[in-house]
Amino acid sequence: MEAEDKSITCLENGKWEPAGCSIKDNVVIACDFEEQDQKNLCQWHSVGKARYSWTRHNGETGTWFTGPDADHSIGDYWGHYVYLEANAPAEHQDVAQFVLPSFTGNQEYCFQFWYHMYGSQIVYMSVYLQDLTTKVTTEMTRILGNQRNSWHQATFNITSDVVQNDFSIGIESERGLGTKGDYAIDDLIVTKGLCKGSQEH
Template identity: 35%
Template structure:
């Protein structure tokens, strides 16, 4: 066993010279490789920080370790509704996933090039205002089929459901947004639920592929997070350059979705099921005509 009476913690804004320090007292013995946690309550701005941790033993200071972390403040636990129309450059604290091939682009007016790609993308934001903003994926070169762009929402806290501060049942939230998927090369738009307690396993809650016409449509889906969560919006490039996908007016609201439009969940009806349903309608019409 190793005995670490305390740690010296230092931190600073990335790119700044001045460090701030504090000593973290520890109780008892700490085993080699033991995982320790500590809340950095001093971080108040959503930006990157450099953190250095140095163990202080009875023989002096040990080897230091450094990490770059990014602070993303959770929304107030008692929030009722989050809305974002991407009108501000800060895009409501959404961030780009830098592990993917490219980024979403904030844009106003039309995405299409009247000469090379006249038949893809919206001509305005969801409200019809050409000066209004939205987010979209640009699928022209150098993008290739399968390239992905991911937009990460801020972190949201799940509100406690009892006075003891714990969640007794899985709360329900309604996630809604407008999408525009117009073009013969449209790929796929996916929405994932990322939970803090389930690292490495984003769960897909909505997906849609292919050309949906030159219009904005709304999607709504119920989500059931059990811990702090993020929404991940993923655009996947299709087979060609006429495949711009856009989103606008994103919202998260407590409670189930009211009067939801058809949502493109994973469990959609099969082609066989649709054929049987159409056959039943045809048979019903035939019987009605015979009675007359």
């Protein structure tokens, strides 16, 4: 039996479709983190202290009762995602941003990604846009606390009503009081046009 094709470029109408689906032509940027050099291809970077930064990883994280068991794309040990490790040397209230620069303003986009927020000391995950001209930051959502041991999808429409100039997309999280607070994200995709659907598992 062939494995299910979960190419990030084929996330269409909230469902994984076979290779060659129509959304591929509208992809602006797509990151499933399976390739080592994808950091350059996706142009993402981590902002914050070196001791607490978004890092590519596979398999479980280093602490029980927090973090994913596997990535979202492939769903096994070999699949990759990026995450924030709450173990030392990270300290209470350290903050890190995952940043995707930059996108042309005054257009319609759909931004989708999968997030994992499992642990008793999870604080928040904030998704925001930063106008690269005015430096004004607009928060799209703030997810608080433990979201169970599963991947969840977040979907956002980005329009000229939200940001008119060129902008970056950021995902920010804060380290809590202890080590049971690993955050993870996977399968980020920005496409032209408004979003069509979402799902969760």
